[in-house]
Amino acid sequence: MVRYLIKRLLMMIPLLWGITMIAFAVIHLTPGEPIGMQAEFNPKVTKEVRERLRAYYNLDKPLYIQYVLWLQKVARLDLGTSFSPDGRPVAAKIFERIPITLLINVLSLLLIVAAAIPLGVHAATRQGSWGEQVSTVFVFIGYATPTFWLALLLMILFGVQLSILPISGMRSLVGYEALSPAGKVFDIGRHLFLPVLVSAFGGLAGLSRYMRSSMLEVIRQDYITTARAKGLSERAVIYRHALRNALLPFITLMGLSVPSLIGGSVIFETIFSIPGVGQLFFYSVMARDYPLIMGMLLIVAVLTLLGNLAADVAYALADPRIRVER
Amino acid sequence: MKTWSLGALFWYKFKRNHLAMGGGIVVCTLCISALFAPIIAPYDPGFINVDAVLSPPSWAHPLGTDQLGRDVLSRVIWGGRISLLVGFVAVGITICIGMTLGALAGYYGRAVDSVLMRFVDIMLCFPTFFLILAVIALLEPSIWNIMIVIGLTSWMGVARLVRAEFLSLKQREFVVAARAAGARDLRIIFRHILPNALAPVFVSAILGIGAAILTESALSFLGIGVQPPTPSWGNILTAGKDNIEIAYWLSLYPGLAILLTVLGYNLLGEGLRDALDPRIEP
Numbered sequence: 001m002v003r004y005l006i007k008r009l010l011m012m013i014p015l016l017w018g019i020t021m022i023a024f025a026v027i028h029l030t031p032g033e034p035i036g037m038q039a040e041f042n043p044k045v046t047k048e049v050r051e052r053l054r055a056y057y058n059l060d061k062p063l064y065i066q067y068v069l070w071l072q073k074v075a076r077l078d079l080g081t082s083f084s085p086d087g088r089p090v091a092a093k094i095f096e097r098i099p100i101t102l103l104i105n106v107l108s109l110l111l112i113v114a115a116a117i118p119l120g121v122h123a124a125t126r127q128g129s130w131g132e133q134v135s136t137v138f139v140f141i142g143y144a145t146p147t148f149w150l151a152l153l154l155m156i157l158f159g160v161q162l163s164i165l166p167i168s169g170m171r172s173l174v175g176y177e178a179l180s181p182a183g184k185v186f187d188i189g190r191h192l193f194l195p196v197l198v199s200a201f202g203g204l205a206g207l208s209r210y211m212r213s214s215m216l217e218v219i220r221q222d223y224i225t226t227a228r229a230k231g232l233s234e235r236a237v238i239y240r241h242a243l244r245n246a247l248l249p250f251i252t253l254m255g256l257s258v259p260s261l262i263g264g265s266v267i268f269e270t271i272f273s274i275p276g277v278g279q280l281f282f283y284s285v286m287a288r289d290y291p292l293i294m295g296m297l298l299i300v301a302v303l304t305l306l307g308n309l310a311a312d313v314a315y316a317l318a319d320p321r322i323r324v325e326r
Numbered sequence: 327m328k329t330w331s332l333g334a335l336f337w338y339k340f341k342r343n344h345l346a347m348g349g350g351i352v353v354c355t356l357c358i359s360a361l362f363a364p365i366i367a368p369y370d371p372g373f374i375n376v377d378a379v380l381s382p383p384s385w386a387h388p389l390g391t392d393q394l395g396r397d398v399l400s401r402v403i404w405g406g407r408i409s410l411l412v413g414f415v416a417v418g419i420t421i422c423i424g425m426t427l428g429a430l431a432g433y434y435g436r437a438v439d440s441v442l443m444r445f446v447d448i449m450l451c452f453p454t455f456f457l458i459l460a461v462i463a464l465l466e467p468s469i470w471n472i473m474i475v476i477g478l479t480s481w482m483g484v485a486r487l488v489r490a491e492f493l494s495l496k497q498r499e500f501v502v503a504a505r506a507a508g509a510r511d512l513r514i515i516f517r518h519i520l521p522n523a524l525a526p527v528f529v530s531a532i533l534g535i536g537a538a539i540l541t542e543s544a545l546s547f548l549g550i551g552v553q554p555p556t557p558s559w560g561n562i563l564t565a566g567k568d569n570i571e572i573a574y575w576l577s578l579y580p581g582l583a584i585l586l587t588v589l590g591y592n593l594l595g596e597g598l599r600d601a602l603d604p605r606i607e608p
Contacts, residue, residue, distance in 0.1 A: 018448040023457070030464035140345075144588035146540055148547050149581030152567055156574050167570075263455030267544055271567070281456060282548070285463040293460055300453040308451075 005313070012305045019301045020074075020294070024067050027293055057083065070294065079298070080291035082284075090295040094277065100170065101269070101276035104192060105261050108200035109254070116204055117247075120211025124219065124246075125238055135208065142205025147264060151198045151271045158194065166191050168273040195272045199264050203257055210253055215246040248319050255311020259304045339601040346597020352590030360406040367400035371557050380573050390575035392565050398575060401557035402583050408558040409587060412473050412542040413535035419477025420538075421531055424484025429515050429523075431485070432492025443489070446482045454479050458541065459550070467550040476538050484530055491523035529599045536591035543584050559584050 054060045058069055073080055079090035123135045159167035166172070171187050179187055218224065219242050227241045228234075265278030273279070277296065284292035330338070340346060359366055375395035383390045389398040431442040458475050465471045495501065496519060504518045545551030546560025547567075554561050559580040566577030 015448060015451055018444075019451055022448065023452075023460075026457075026461055027464060030461065140589060140592060141585070143592055144536065144540075144585050146543055146547075146581060146584050146588075148544060149563060149577070149584065152563065152570065152577040152581065155570060156577060160571050160574075259451075259453045260455075263453055266455065266459060267548070270548060282459070285460050286550075288464065297453070297456060297460070300456055301451055304451050304453060 001316075005309075008309050008312070012302075012309075015305060016298070016301060020071070020298060021067065023297045024070065024294060025063070027290060028063055028066065070291075074298070079295035082292050083289045084284075084287060084292070090291050093280065093292065094295055094299060097275060097277045097280050100274060101262070101265050101278060104195055104199060104268075104274070104276065105265065107192070107196045108203070109257075109261070111196060111200040112203045112207055113254070115200075116207040116211050117243075117250075119204075119208040121215055121238065121243060121246075123208070123212040124215035127216075135212075139205045139209045142201060145201070147198055147202045148267050148271055150201055151194065151268055154194050154198065155271075165193060167194070170274055191272075192274075195268050195274060198268050199261065202264055203261065207250070207253060207257070211246065211250055214249045215242065218242045218246040221245075248315060251314045251318060252311045255307045255309075255314070258307030259300070262300055262303065336601050340597055343597045343600060345593045346601070349590045349593025349595075349597060352586060353594055356406055356587055356590065357410065359403055360410045363403050363407055367397075367403045369397035369400040371396065371400045371404040372555055373397070373400075380569060380576075382573075383575050389579045390573065392562065392573075392576055393569055398562065398579060401562055402559065402580055405557045405559045405562060405580065406583065406587070408469065408552055408556065409539045409542060409584075412469065412476070412552075413538045413591075415473040416476040416480070416538040416542075417531050417534040419474065420481045420484055420534055421527060423477070424481035425488050425520070425527060427481070428485035428488025429492055429520060432489035433496055433511070433515050433519070435493075439489070442485070446485055449479070449482050452479070455541070455544075458545070459548075462545055463550050467545075467553060469552050469556070472542055472545060472551055476541055480534065480537070484527060484534075487526050487530060488523055491526065492519055495519045495522055525602045526599075529595050529602065532591055532595035532598060536588040536595070539584065539591075540588055 051060070058066055061069075070080065077091075079094075081087055081089050082093055119135055119138075123132045126132050155167040158165040170191055171184070172191075176184065176187060219238075224237060224242055227237045232241075262278070265276055266282055267278070268274070269276045269278035270282050281293070281296050283289075284296065373396060375391065378387065378391045378395040380393055381387060381391045381395075387397050387399065389402065391397055392401070427442050427446075431439040458479055461475050462471060465475075501514060501518055504514050509518070542551055543558070543560035543563070546558045547563050549561075549564060551560050552558035562580040563577060566573065566580070569576055
């Protein structure tokens, strides 16, 4: 197992290398440059100053040298400094925002699991029933609903019409500091309720459908017939014998859903004005902050690959039939 | 026992799938309304009416008006054109790239296969939405750039699909026969194998149109997609967000249009998959 892990982790390096190379080329080859944006409306910035700025940020060097310079820094775990006026290290800017995004994504993943498993099991075990048809329709609608639209509707319903939930930010702007610790948690909870709901909705449709087909596959197996034949209650058959096996492919899918969850963060963090990684990415892209964009793409790619790896490892741990060969 | 022609079997299975028929009807209706938008739309989508700014739905404006007094119904109908255009062109690009690379990888195997499939792996590890966002924001946001970028970042599924089809088809007798008859590689790939691999590609193209429309609307909503004054469902929703406290109709209806469209394509695609699948008995 350890050898397999090391092998997989080493295999990530060429993949990451390919990813960063493509991303670097794409980002730097697009027309326009960051200095232009900063300096365009400032009459004090002469041509000379502009050249000096470009030299300072290494933007005057050929692209492959810029890439090598970037790569050298990354190898020393240094993501460089942001182009934005504050000039802070990229890593610091990203890591201070990761907890928020992680919190929302973990909460929504828990919500997805809590809802998708019963939904999928129900749809699979009561085929042709009224409940199954409702869940099928729900799944199709879930697939087709733009999450940002759902966010808008929920904001209108809960924030504007009923005005019981706040519609933007992480916490109350006024009076947050004066709250008791429990009050602070409650305040953040109220603010995060809609974002978590919205982010869970998108994944729910896919995973519950997957759960259903996985369950359908399992209940046709011989050992389920055996379990029934020996007189177990339907409940025990479904939840003890079938569900465990149906969950196996589900684990893989959860690992694979990491990139789409992070991608979704951009949208709902922008809508709900939550200071997370997604919002930072949006701003950094709009400001052409090359080091910041590259740093975030790298981190997201690493998370994606780790998600894939975690899925494979969890699968191997959960299923004794699949033991990785040495 | 009755014998079925392939087309009749397909139609018989498809017809009985009410959800798929419904999806097909939605898609047809949308195509027609997009084609005839200038005739159907009650107003010019760019017509500014300062006397009717943000007026709620009424007989004159069934879906209300926006912050410039433009008729929302007309803008939604014209926005359908944009969505459809983006969907078709983006998927066209996806299919061209995916089919070519998948065919090459599946047919030639060995080195070609491993290089192309590693490339697919790398592309799949990209957080696609992040990449699309970065590229679109750095380029000038325009409808053409959106179509190209969506196309360039979503071909991997098709490539894998076509490769898998080629791997099994290239062993079959008719391919061996074609080769024995002296046909060249390109002829075998495009004339003999590819037509047999088209059914699953067709299904994933239909499903891809829905996905492309969703991506386009998200980008337009964030302000880096189709730029106003050109109406698109996504950028009408941006106006909806700006006026969220006063004008629910600006948020509700364009989103409903997206939902219906994507739902239509997905139901149609799933129905086609079942109808084209020979393992599913009628």
